[in-house]
Each structure stands twice: as C-alpha cells, then as structure tokens.
Amino acid sequence: MVDLFTGYGANAALRAERGAPSAWDEMFPDLTSLTPVEARAAYKDVFAALAKMTQEELRGRTAALASSYLAQGVTFDFAGEERPFPLDAVPRVIEQEEWITVESGIKQRVRALEAFLADIYGPQAAVHDGVIPAGLISSSNHFHRQAAGIVSANNVRIQVSGIDLIRDEVGAWRVLEDNVRVPSGVSYVISNRRVMAQTLPELFVSMRVRPVGDYPNKLLQALRASAPASVDDPNVVVLTPGVFNSAYFEHTLLARLMGVELVEGRDLFCSGGRVWMRTTAGPTRVDVIYRRVDDEFLDPLQFRADSQLGSPGILMAARLGNVTIANAVGNGVADDKLVYTYLPDLIRYYLGEDAIIPNVDTWRLEDPLALEEVLDRLDELVVKPVDGSGGKGLVVGPAASAAELATLRTQLLKDPRGWIAQPVVQLSTIPTLVDEGMRPRHADLRPFAVNDGTDVWVLPGGLTRVALPEGELVVNSSQGGGSKDTWVIGTEPDFFSESSARNIQGLVADQAANTRSAGTHAVDHSPQDKPLGDNTEQQQQQQQQASAAPAPQRKAGEC
Amino acid sequence: MLSRIAESLFWIGRYIERSDGTARILDVHLQLLLEDPWIEESLACQSLLHLMGSDAPADRLLTRKDVLATLAVDRQHPASIAYSVKAARENARRAREIVPTELWECLNTTSARMPRKVASEKTHDFFGWVRERSALAVGIVESGVSRDDAWHFFNLGRSLEQADMTARLLATRSLTVASGPSWTTILRSCGAYESYLRTYRGVPSARNAAEFLLLDRLFPRSVVFSISRAEQCLREMEPRTDRVGVTDQAQRVLGQIRSQLEYRPIMDILNDLSTQMDIVQEAVSTASEAIGDRYFPTSAVPTWTGEAS
Numbered sequence: 092m093v094d095l096f097t098g099y100g101a102n103a104a105l106r107a108e109r110g111a112p113s114a115w116d117e118m119f120p121d122l123t124s125l126t127p128v129e130a131r132a133a134y135k136d137v138f139a140a141l142a143k144m145t146q147e148e149l150r151g152r153t154a155a156l157a158s159s160y161l162a163q164g165v166t167f168d169f170a171g172e173e174r175p176f177p178l179d180a181v182p183r184v185i186e187q188e189e190w191i192t193v194e195s196g197i198k199q200r201v202r203a204l205e206a207f208l209a210d211i212y213g214p215q216a217a218v219h220d221g222v223i224p225a226g227l228i229s230s231s232n233h234f235h236r237q238a239a240g241i242v243s244a245n246n247v248r249i250q251v252s253g254i255d256l257i258r259d260e261v262g263a264w265r266v267l268e269d270n271v272r273v274p275s276g277v278s279y280v281i282s283n284r285r286v287m288a289q290t291l292p293e294l295f296v297s298m299r300v301r302p303v304g305d306y307p308n309k310l311l312q313a314l315r316a317s318a319p320a321s322v323d324d325p326n327v328v329v330l331t332p333g334v335f336n337s338a339y340f341e342h343t344l345l346a347r348l349m350g351v352e353l354v355e356g357r358d359l360f361c362s363g364g365r366v367w368m369r370t371t372a373g374p375t376r377v378d379v380i381y382r383r384v385d386d387e388f389l390d391p392l393q394f395r396a397d398s399q400l401g402s403p404g405i406l407m408a409a410r411l412g413n414v415t416i417a418n419a420v421g422n423g424v425a426d427d428k429l430v431y432t433y434l435p436d437l438i439r440y441y442l443g444e445d446a447i448i449p450n451v452d453t454w455r456l457e458d459p460l461a462l463e464e465v466l467d468r469l470d471e472l473v474v475k476p477v478d479g480s481g482g483k484g485l486v487v488g489p490a491a492s493a494a495e496l497a498t499l500r501t502q503l504l505k506d507p508r509g510w511i512a513q514p515v516v517q518l519s520t521i522p523t524l525v526d527e528g529m530r531p532r533h534a535d536l537r538p539f540a541v542n543d544g545t546d547v548w549v550l551p552g553g554l555t556r557v558a559l560p561e562g563e564l565v566v567n568s569s570q571g572g573g574s575k576d577t578w579v580i581g582t583e584p585d586f587f588s589e590s591s592a593r594n595i596q597g598l599v600a601d602q603a604a605n606t607r608s609a610g611t612h613a614v615d616h617s618p619q620d621k622p623l624g625d626n627t628e629q630q631q632q633q634q635q636q637a638s639a640a641p642a643p644q645r646k647a648g649e650c
Numbered sequence: 651m652l653s654r655i656a657e658s659l660f661w662i663g664r665y666i667e668r669s670d671g672t673a674r675i676l677d678v679h680l681q682l683l684l685e686d687p688w689i690e691e692s693l694a695c696q697s698l699l700h701l702m703g704s705d706a707p708a709d710r711l712l713t714r715k716d717v718l719a720t721l722a723v724d725r726q727h728p729a730s731i732a733y734s735v736k737a738a739r740e741n742a743r744r745a746r747e748i749v750p751t752e753l754w755e756c757l758n759t760t761s762a763r764m765p766r767k768v769a770s771e772k773t774h775d776f777f778g779w780v781r782e783r784s785a786l787a788v789g790i791v792e793s794g795v796s797r798d799d800a801w802h803f804f805n806l807g808r809s810l811e812q813a814d815m816t817a818r819l820l821a822t823r824s825l826t827v828a829s830g831p832s833w834t835t836i837l838r839s840c841g842a843y844e845s846y847l848r849t850y851r852g853v854p855s856a857r858n859a860a861e862f863l864l865l866d867r868l869f870p871r872s873v874v875f876s877i878s879r880a881e882q883c884l885r886e887m888e889p890r891t892d893r894v895g896v897t898d899q900a901q902r903v904l905g906q907i908r909s910q911l912e913y914r915p916i917m918d919i920l921n922d923l924s925t926q927m928d929i930v931q932e933a934v935s936t937a938s939e940a941i942g943d944r945y946f947p948t949s950a951v952p953t954w955t956g957e958a959s
Contacts, residue, residue, distance in 0.1 A: 350847025
C-alpha cells in the first residue's frame with residue numbers, strides 16, 4: 092500500500108551508517124527503516140491520502156500540474172525553451188501552533204529591520220552607541236547616501252519582505268538571509284495553491300488549509316497606506332523591468348490582482364517634481380510605485396546613467412514627498428550578510444527583545460582570528476558573498492574541488508569584508524517526487540510579510556523551494572530548484588478568532604436559509620425540451636415506426 | 651422566418667449561455683470549497699443546488715461529488731450542464747436547415763463528447779472545456795451569421811439567459827463570508843473579477859461589486875447590460891416607432907425591470923438583494939414567455955396526441 096514511499100529512507104540509512112549528519116525530515120520522524128510507515132502529526136492526513144496513490148498516478152497528476160502551468164504561462168526560460176515552473180505534488184505542511192512562532196519571529200524581524208533602516212538613513216544612533224561599526228555600513232555596496240532623507244508618509248520602508256528561513260538538523264527554524272529589497276516568488280504561492288486545488292483535490296479534503304488569496308489585497312492596502320499624505324485616492328502602479336525579466340509573470344499577476352497599472356520605465360516621466368505616466372487620456376499622476384526594478388536602475392540621474400528601466404527624476408520626486416517608492420531605495424544595506432550577523436544585537440537594541448528565530452552561526456571574516464579559523468576549515472564550511480542573494484557566488488566547502496577552494500582562499504584574503512562563512516547546515520528534507528521515486532529533498536521557506544505601517548501581516552505559508560538533485564543544499568529556482576505548495580493548517584477552525592469563525596458558519600446557514608425562503612427559481616425551458624411530461628420525442632419516434640410498420644404489411648398483402 | 655426556427659434559435663442562445671454560466675458558477679464555488687476550509691460543505695452544496703433552481707435532498711449531507719453528479723453530468727436533471735448541452739443540440743437539429751453547419755457541428759460534437767462522469771481532479775478541466783465549447787459556438791455565430799432576424803433571436807436568448815444567470819448568482823450572495831471573499835467569488839463566477847479590479851482599483855466592497863454586476867453599462871455580463879441588449883434585439887426585430895408607449899409585452903417587462911434597477915438607489919437594492927433578484931428572474935421568465943406567445947405561437951399546439959394510438 093505504501094509503495095509510493097518504497098526506498099525513501101535508503102539514503103538516510105546509508106548516511107547514518109557512515110556517521111554523517113543527517114537532516115531533519117519533516118514528514119517522517121524515523122528514517123532508519125527503508126520504507127517509512129508513520130508520519131508526523133502534521134502530515135498524517137497528507138500521508139494517508141498519498142498512500143492510497145500509486146507512483147504512476149502521482150506522476151500523472153504532476154504532469155497535469157505542469158501542463159496547467161504551461162497553459163497559464165507560469166514558466167521560466169531554459170535554454171531558449173519555455174519550461175513550466177516545477178511544482179512538486181507533495182505539499183509542505185506546517186501546523187498552526189508552530190506557524191504562530193514563525194509568524195511572530197518574522198514580524199519581530201521586520202520591525203527591527205524597519206527601525207534599523209530608519210536609524211541608518213537618519214540619526215545613526217546604533218553606530219554612536221557602538222552596536223554596529225560605522226565602517227560596516229559605509230562599506231556596504233547597497234548603502235546609498237541618495238536614500239537619506241527619503242521617507243514615505245507612514246514611515247514604512249519595507250512594504251514587502253521575504254525573509255528566508257530554514258530548519259536545521261533538529262528541526263529548529265533559523266533565518267538564512269534577509270530580503271527586503273525586491274523579494275520575488277509570491278506569485279508562485281498564489282498560483283501553486285490554485286493549481287494544487289484543481290489537480291489534487293483529495294489532499295485538501297479534511298484539512299483546514301489557511302487560504303493565501305488575500306495577499307494582493309493586503310499588498311494594495313499597504314501600498315495605498317504609504318501614499319503621500321495629501322492624496323485622497325492614490326494611484327498605485329507596479330514598475331517592471333519588462334517582459335524579459337524572469338519575474339515578469341509575477342509582476343503581471345500582482346498588477347492584475349490588485350487592478351492597477353503595470354508600467355515600464357518608458358511609460359513614466361517626471362515633471363515638476365512629480366511622476367506621471369503617459370496614457371491615452373494625457374499624463375496621469377502616479378502616487379505610489381511598487382517597483383520591481385533594482386535601486387541601481389531606478390533613476391539614471393542618481394544611479395546608473397545608462398539605465399533604460401527607470402525614469403530620470405524619480406528619486407527627486409520621492410524626496411519631495413510627491414511619490415512613494417516601495418520598497419524604499421537603499422534597503423539593500425539590511426540584506427548585507429555582514430549586517431545579518433548583527434541582527435540579534437540590533438533586535439535587542441531597537442526592540443529590547445531577544446530574537447525569536449535565531450540566525451545561522453556565522454563567522455565575520457574581518458576578525459583576523461575568525462578568518463584564520465575559516466581558512467583552516469575551508470573544506471567543511473559554506474562561504475557566501477555578503478551582497479549576493481539566492482545562493483549566488485556561494486561555495487559549499489565539502490562539495491568544492493581543491494582548485495575552487497584555492498581561488499576562494501585568495502579571494503577571502505583579498506576581501507574579507509566581502510564574505511561570510513557558516514557551518515554546513517543540513518536543511519530539513521521533505522518527500523519529493525523525483526525520477527527514482529519519492530525521495531527526501533532539502534527545502535527552505537520564504538514567508539512573505541506585508542507592512543502597512545500599523546501591522547506586519549505574514550502570508551500564511553510562503554514559498555517552499557526544494558533542491559531537486561540528491562543531497563543538494565543550495566535551494567534556488569535559477570539552479571534547478573522546484574517548489575512546493577506550503578500549507579498552514581489550523582488544528583481548530585476558530586483558531587485565530589472564535590467569533591469570526593462562528594459568524595461565518597452562521598452566515599452560511601443564514602444564506603442557505605435565505606435562498607430557501609425566497610423560493611427557488613427553476614430554470615426556464617423551451618416547450619420542446621421540458622424535462623417532464625415531454626413525450627413529443629417518443630411520439631415522433633412512434634409515429635415514424637407507425638408509418639414504417641404498415642409498409643411491409645402492405646407488401647406482404649400484395650404477395 | 652418560421653416561428654419554429656426562430657424559437658429554436660432563441661433557445662440555442664439560452665442553452666449555450668446557460669451551460670457556460672453553470673460551468674462558471676460551479677467551477678468557482680467548488681474550487682472555493684477546497685481553498686477555504688471554513689465553509690460548511692453540506693450547507694454550501696445545498697445552497698448551490700438552490701441557486702440553480704433545484705431541490706436538495708434535506709435528509710442527508712451533501713458533498714462536492716453530489717453537486718457535480720447533479721448539476722454537471724446528470725442528463726436527466728433539468729438544470730445540469732449536460733441537459734443544457736443536449737437541449738442546445740436538439741434545438742439546432744430542429745432548425746438544421748437554418749443553423750450554420752459549423753454551429754451544428756460544434757453543438758453536436760459537444761453533446762456527443764459530454765462525459766458521463768467527471769473525476770474530482772478533472773473538474774476544472776471539464777468546466778474549462780464547457781466554457782470553451784460555448785465560446786466556440788458563440789464565436790461561430792458572431793463571425794458567420796448575417797445580422798438578420800436569426801441573429802437577433804439567438805442574441806435575444808443569450809442576453810436573457812445572461813441576465814438570469816447573473817441575477818441568480820447575486821440572489822444568494824454566495825455561500826461564504828459577507829465581506830471580501832464571497833464577492834470575489836461571485837465576480838470570478840461571472841468572469842468579471844479582472845474587469846472589476848481594473849474598474850474599481852482593486853478595493854473589494856459589497857457595494858461596488860453588486861453595483862458592477864447589476865448596473866455596469868459596459869460590462870457584458872451585468873444585468874443591466876444584458877437586459878438592454880435584449881431590449882435592443884427586440885427593437886431591431888420590430889423597428890416601428892410608436893408615438894406613445896410600447897406595445898410589445900416583452901419590451902415592456904424588460905424596460906420596467908431595467909428602469910427599476912437603474913433608477914433605484916443602490917443601497918435599496920443591496921438591502922433586499924435576494925427579493926430584488928427574484929423579481930429580475932421573474933421578469934426574465936415573463937419576458938421569455940411573452941416572446942414565446944408573440945413570436946412562436948405554434949409551440950402552444952402539440953398535436954401529436956391523437957396519432958399515437
């Protein structure tokens with residue numbers, strides 16, 4: 092019956108024999124047996140539903156997921172060919188109780204990062220108080236002096252964040268990196284859920300999966316809330332680099348679901364300290380720009396002069412308070428991996444709290460002692476550039492060749508500020524359907540948070556990315572990664588608000604009652620197609636038979 | 651044009667539109683049942699059955715499967731998609747000499763390929779297929795039929811059915827929460843979600859959504875748009891201009907209901923939505939009957955009874 096999971100534990104058993112560290116598996120507590128039989132509580136229902144399927148059946152469904160994505164255009168370019176964005180049929184499940192911790196950890200982190208950015212581009216109190224060295228800030232590639240003094244009306248800089256989390260060898264959540272520039276991937280969360288419900292409905296049955304469709308609405312509210320104070324009905328636009336951008340699908344989806352205009356740089360122009368877009372009805376003022384263009388390309392007057400993607404003067408308009416750029420310019424300094432190492436201190440400094448979700452242990456290579464230790468143990472550590480995101484430029488020591496390590500060594504000695512080192516964390520694994528069958532694969536999680544100035548709202552779930560090659564620890568869609576639908580399941584329906592849940596039940600009952608009392612309207616029918624008492628058809632047939640029948644008789648009579 | 655033919659065209663229009671509308675409503679509501687765990691499935695399914703004008707068995711709990719079996723593929727159930735598809739095809743067969751061959755083949759194929767069972771993971775595909783077939787049929791008529799009476803009767807049927815479908819949908823105000831999601835569902839059922847978002851800049855509110863689906867003069871599935879188009883078809887079939895009033899009963903009924911909707915404050919309608927929508931459905935039925943009485947009088951005379959014996 093559990094043929095789907097046959098051989099699932101093979102690799103883990105092998106690793107255990109060799110004494111290598113093994114990852115935390117999210118579905119099965121015990122991987123020593125070849126074919127696991129008992130799932131963790133969160134996965135019980137999913138496991139039961141999957142166990143009823145054969146591998147062929149599940150592969151058929153996976154093919155259906157892919158063809159649906161191909162039809163919708165949820166694709167990425169692979170060697171000049173459109174491939175559907177890979178979505179695995181097995182969802183990741185997180186229980187509501189656990190999710191509350193994750194959620195509060197994310198909220199805390201976003202609040203701390205907001206305070207940090209406001210401080211860095213303002214009084215720099217943290218520097219004066221010696222919490223973070225001034226040199227670190229000014230040497231960050233993404234610290235932009237041009238951003239100083241630009242503040243949105245509600246003081247929010249991080250309207251959208253995508254903080255990457257992982258679970259370590261004991262299943263504890265840790266922050267892998269902060270992402271408060273232009274985090275992408277939320278469109279996959281929304282479209283994954285839809286296509287999963289269409290293709291694998293039986294998995295949803297009996298599970299109370301918290302819906303994710305509210306995101307565009309929350310985002311729009313947050314963007315509107317950040318608009319210049321003088322504007323009554325703000326005009327929000329999404330700024331995209333254009334159709335060739337790899338996240339273009341996401342830009343169109345967000346614009347579509349928010350009902351706002353999707354603009355490119357050439358659709359905008361600045362005049363009189365304001366930003367306008369060219370429309371058939373003449374210039375229309377723009378109040379909030381949700382930009383999906385990097386800082387460096389936003390304004391050729393301030394950053395790269397050769398940029399075609401932005402609009403000259405946009406930053407001046409923002410400085411004058413006539414337009415809000417979301418997320419704010421200069422946020423990149425908070426994504427710097429060296430700043431990341433200070434985050435627990437910064438949380439304590441700004442919020443007076445301890446970090447709810449800890450960082451991954453990190454060596455700062457500017458410290459000579461740390462550098463020495465890291466150089467010694469280069470083959471057992473992960474080394475990352477401080478300003479790369481999504482695994483760009485990352486070197487995994489145990490997997491690297493001697494030549495690669497030698498190059499890395501010279502790079503580290505030349506520019507210790509540019510790198511950090513971390514121990515190899517075995518990311519948690521989740522069952523994933525690959526060529527050999529159902530196998531454990533490493534995954535991370537990017538929960539999306541929207542800050543509207545009064546509250547930080549965290550999308551229940553987020554984007555789970557999974558590395559498809561065996562043992563691969565770098566999880567990124569540009570490096571052959573897949574994704575999973577992420578379910579936060581409420582153990583009881585009225586978890587977050589008892590009254591609201593009861594209201595919903597009541598409403599449903601009310602409405603059902605309403606319809607009944609109003610009387611049901613049967614649909615109209617053509618007199619000839621009426622469902623009951625219609626015997627014309629039979630009569631016509633009978634008549635044909637009747638007229639056909641006498642003929643042979645007559646013939647017979649003639650004979 | 652023969653009354654019998656005109657009648658067939660009228661009903662082809664209605665049945666095509668009905669299969670399309672039913673598929674949309676079922677698709678979105680059944681999907682929502684999966685995505686939103688806080689809906690009571692049985693109640694929602696009952697409500698869905700009532701919405702389509704059929705009685706639900708009160709003695710047992712209903713599931714998605716029951717709704718699918720009843721409203722999608724049951725060939726005997728008068729409100730099902732299969733029934734509408736079959737009826738459209740039968741009507742086309744009766745008017746085979748007038749109906750363009752392309753349309754006939756389209757309807758005939760649809761009817762022949764109508765599945766008897768739909769697996770739960772294929773429902774979305776199935777509804778998508780029904781919508782595509784309807785779109786194909788409508789497109790064939792749009793692009794290849796002269797704008798004569800045949801076209802007017804077809805469009806008249808379509809418009810009336812559209813008004814009826816939208817009114818039905820509005821009447822129950824959906825099966826879920828009072829705020830955002832349920833209106834989103836209704837809008838999506840009508841394929842109106844994206845137009846709505848563009849028109850109202852994405853702020854979902856009961857008032858705006860109802861206004862859009864009831865009164866928008868530009869959105870083709872809104873009640874007012876559909877009724878206006880039906881009225882226009884009627885006027886063009888009989889271009890006489892009287893100095894006083896309107897003599898055609900169907901035009902009268904439609905004009906009355908449209909004015910009622912257009913000139914009444916929107917909050918008045920909203921506060922009493924299900925009754926108001928009942929009146930709209932009533933008016934559509936009355937208009938349909940009036941059109942029948944006037945243009946297809948033969949249908950009242952089924953004369954085969956004597957010959958069978």
